[in-house]
Structures are given as structure tokens and as C-alpha cells.
Amino acid sequence: MATIIKRGNSYRAEISNYKHGVNKRLTKTFQTKAEAKLWAMQNEIAKGNGTDLAKRNDTFSEFFENWVKIVKKNDVRPATYLNYTRTIPIVKKLFGKIKLSELNDLVVQSKIDEYGSNHARKTTTEVLLKIRTSLRYAYGRGLLTTDFASLVKTRGDDAEERNKALSxxxxxxxxxxxxxxxxxxxxxxxxxxxxxxxxxxxxxxxxxxxxxxxxxxxxxxxxxxxxxxxxxxxxxxxxxxxxxxxxxxxxxxxxxxxxxxxxxxxxxxxxxxxxxxxxxxxxxxxxxxxxxxxxxxxxxxxxxxxxxxxxxxxxxxxxxxxxxxxxxxxxxxxxxxxxxxxxxxxx
The missing domain is CATH 1.10.443.10 (Intergrase catalytic core)
Structure with missing residues (x-):
């Protein structure tokens, strides 16, 4: 069961997470008790559905890099794989220390908007497609509680078409x-x-x-x-x-x-x-x-x-x-x- 502990002006939620006899307790601090309860409830439900809460504590950047180098490497042609590896530093720069457990459509959308603010829409879309695919894989592996990948969109104007057909x-x-x-x-x-x-x-x-x-x-x-x-x-x-x-x-x-x-x-x-x-x-x-x-x-x-x-x-x-x-x-x-x-x- 989750516990909520008042610490000064904040509240810390704690969840037991036993794996192979070891309790890898998860904690997170909130400004209000209601926020702490909501987070605890969501994670207890996820744990009950078989989600690996310990792995959800990994950063998305780490997960994405491992997914590219382990999963995609064997799924795509070498030239396509190289394209995926070039996205790894982009994801690291955008998401930093953000954990899998902290991801939702609003968080990812804000990062895609940030990237799109100084990149062509086509380039941004290519990055988003790779991130979406990784998020769906994470959901399929039980590392995300919801499949929100399709909710994230690219916005802004399209760059001028370079591959123009001649008259x-x-x-x-x-x-x-x-x-x-x-x-x-x-x-x-x-x-x-x-x-x-x-x-x-x-x-x-x-x-x-x-x-x-x-x-x-x-x-x-x-x-x-x-x-x-x-x-x-x-x-x-x-x-x-x-x-x-x-x-x-x-x-x-x-x-x-x-x-x-x-x-x-x-x-x-x-x-x-x-x-x-x-x-x-x-x-x-x-x-x-x-x-x-x-x-x-x-x-x-x-x-x-x-x-x-x-x-x-x-x-x-x-x-x-x-x-x-x-x-x-x-x-x-x-x-x-x-x-x-x-x-x-x-x-």
C-alpha cells in the first residue's frame, strides 16, 4: 500500500515495489496531499496491472537509447538504424532527466513544440515518429500506464518543398x-x-x-x-x-x-x-x-x-x-x- 507523509510544507508519497525479494521503494514529493494521493493511486493501479514500476523510474532518454540499440537495430536496415541513432542525442537534450513515470501527452507535446520552434516541421515530424514508436513499445512492455503517443502532434508551418517537380x-x-x-x-x-x-x-x-x-x-x-x-x-x-x-x-x-x-x-x-x-x-x-x-x-x-x-x-x-x-x-x-x-x- 502507498503511504503519504507530511514533510514541512510538502507531502511525500511512498509505494512499496517488491521485485525478486527486494523492495525498491518509489517516492515522490508534492506540494499538496491531493496530488500525492493521485500519484500514489495511479501507480498502485499500474502495479496491479503488471507494470514494472522500477523500470518506470528510468529516464526516458536511457530507455530510448536502449530501445534503439537493442530493439530497432535488428528491425531496420543499417541506413535506417543510423537515422535512429542520430535521434538519440536529440532525445537526451530534450528530455534530460525526465523519467518514464513522469511522461504523458502534455510533457511530450511540450518537448516536441520546443524542438519544432527552431526546426522545420518535416524534421520535427521525423523525430516525433521515432519517439511515438518508442512510447508504444514502452506501453506494450507495461512501462507506461496509457497509450498516449497518438495524441502528440507537430505544429507550425511546413518548410518550403525542396523536391519540386519541374514543369x-x-x-x-x-x-x-x-x-x-x-x-x-x-x-x-x-x-x-x-x-x-x-x-x-x-x-x-x-x-x-x-x-x-x-x-x-x-x-x-x-x-x-x-x-x-x-x-x-x-x-x-x-x-x-x-x-x-x-x-x-x-x-x-x-x-x-x-x-x-x-x-x-x-x-x-x-x-x-x-x-x-x-x-x-x-x-x-x-x-x-x-x-x-x-x-x-x-x-x-x-x-x-x-x-x-x-x-x-x-x-x-x-x-x-x-x-x-x-x-x-x-x-x-x-x-x-x-x-x-x-x-x-x-x-
Whole structure:
């Protein structure tokens, strides 16, 4: 049973917590007796439900680091694991000595708001998603009494989109230039990105045996973060057709000593692309933006089926392609909204 002890102007709540014959008593001090009673009652209920109160006394920072290094390490690809490890110092700085037992949606929300005050919303969301997953794991292990993770949100304005799709006009200008100026590996890599919509790592992972008449086989992906060449998902392994002129250009690329067609070039493709786009007076985008440009071009043609585009892009499912479609072609949604309303009005 819990006990409440008055100590001067405050109240200390104590809870017995026997584990393996040892009483790891938990205590906490409050300004009012009502607060002390509430805390004691909540923890007695949690103890009755099987929650390990001793582990709830660990800091969230410690728990998060152990969760990443023990649990997530075996669940995700090395590149993804590296991304998780980069979140550890962020969590340590935000949560400090805050214990698992002290966490609730308001505490976590305040910390996410603090982080979001000087970071882009997308970056903040990525951090929150990892924290949410860890909180759900803690709840599943009985270290939290409630599953409040979904209540925490990111707020604020979204940062300006970096991976902008080029307009159809810009697409044609860039493609024409690359077809006429294929004297560098970078220009050929850029042309292939426009032609196939493949991810940068997938193109850097191409070997001579992956080239066929007329197309490329996506078999692996090169990452700047690890030596793991596995693809993003099982649907990423695919064949993508290219036209004859692009095929002829690609066949003339000199194979590198490591057996790949392209050199990684320090993974500086986006910075080199920025210089090229500036030279051609085309709006700035990233190398991944070329993938969005390819997708937009396909979406603009109503004759090309969505399931074909999904397969060509290597999406994990059709819903991913649908989300991509709505992001890149919002005017198409408005047109379809109008068509749907007109159809209903005709009844």
C-alpha cells in the first residue's frame, strides 16, 4: 500500500515495489496531499496491472537509447538504424532527466513544440515518429500506464518543398539539353533519372548486366550512409524501359573499376544539378525532384494507368502512388471533384 507523509510544507508519497525479494521503494514529493494521493493511486493501479514500476523510474532518454540499440537495430536496415541513432542525442537534450513515470501527452507535446520552434516541421515530424514508436513499445512492455503517443502532434508551418517537380516545359528543356550534351557521366545520370524516375541510389547501383535492350533492371541501391545495397522494399526490384537513344548513350559509359556504371561522386548530385538548372534558367530542385518530375509527366497523361506508374516507380503499394498523385497533381483532383459533382447534379 502507498503511504503519504507530511514533510514541512510538502507531502511525500511512498509505494512499496517488491521485485525478486527486494523492495525498491518509489517516492515522490508534492506540494499538496491531493496530488500525492493521485500519484500514489495511479501507480498502485499500474502495479496491479503488471507494470514494472522500477523500470518506470528510468529516464526516458536511457530507455530510448536502449530501445534503439537493442530493439530497432535488428528491425531496420543499417541506413535506417543510423537515422535512429542520430535521434538519440536529440532525445537526451530534450528530455534530460525526465523519467518514464513522469511522461504523458502534455510533457511530450511540450518537448516536441520546443524542438519544432527552431526546426522545420518535416524534421520535427521525423523525430516525433521515432519517439511515438518508442512510447508504444514502452506501453506494450507495461512501462507506461496509457497509450498516449497518438495524441502528440507537430505544429507550425511546413518548410518550403525542396523536391519540386519541374514543369513540363522545363522537363523538355532539360531533357533536350541532356540528349545533346551527354559528354559527362553526370549528365547521363541526370538524363536517366528523368527518363526512368528511379531513385539516385538505384541508378548509382547499376552494373553492366543490369542494362538490357531497351531498359534497366533495378537490383540494388547505393547509400552514402552504409555498405548495405538492399533496395527500399520488395517492389523496388523492377525493370524500367528506356528509349533507344537513351539506351545507346548509356551503353557508351565507361565501367568503373568497382564494377558499377556510375561513380558516387561523393553523393553531390543535387549541388551539381543546381548549377546545371541555373545555367538553363530552370527552377531549382533536388536530384530526387527529378523522380517527382518523371512521375508528374506520367500522371499528366490520362492514358497511362496508375498501377503501371506504381510499378515503374517501385512503390510499395498503390496507395503510395495515389498519395504521390494527389501531391504532384492537385489540379487533377479539383477537376475530378468537379466531374463528381456534375455527375451527382445530373441525377
Amino acid at each position: 513540363i516545359t522545363e522537363f523538355k528543356i532539360l531533357r533536350s539539353y541532356l540528349l545533346e550534351n551527354h559528354d559527362t557521366d553526370f549528365n547521363i545520370l541526370t538524363l536517366l533519372a528523368l527518363e526512368t524516375g528511379a531513385r539516385r541510389g538505384e541508378l548509382l547501383g547499376l552494373k553492366p548486366d543490369d542494362i538490357f535492350e531497351y531498359g534497366i533492371k533495378i537490383m540494388r541501391s547505393i547509400s552514402p550512409h552504409s555498405n548495405d545495397t538492399r533496395l527500399k522494399n520488395k517492389h523496388s526490384k523492377r525493370s524500367v524501359s528506356i528509349n533507344r537513344k537513351v539506351y545507346d548513350i548509356l551503353k557508351n559509359v565507361k565501367i568503373k573499376e568497382n564494377g558499377y556504371i556510375f561513380d558516387t561522386d561523393g553523393f553531390h548530385q543535387s549541388s551539381r544539378l543546381a548549377k546545371l538548372l541555373n545555367k538553363l534558367d530552370i527552377q531549382k530542385t533536388t536530384f530526387h525532384g527529378l523522380r517527382d518530375t518523371h512521375a508528374s509527366f506520367l500522371f499528366s497523361n490520362d492514358k497511362i494507368r496508375l498501377d503501371y506508374i506504381s510499378q515503374r516507380l517501385g512503390h510499395s503499394n498503390l496507395q503510395t502512388t495515389m498519395n504521390y498523385y494527389l501531391k504532384l497533381m492537385p489540379e487533377k483532383k479539383h477537376l475530378q471533384d468537379a466531374d463528381a459533382l456534375n455527375l451527382l447534379d445530373s441525377l
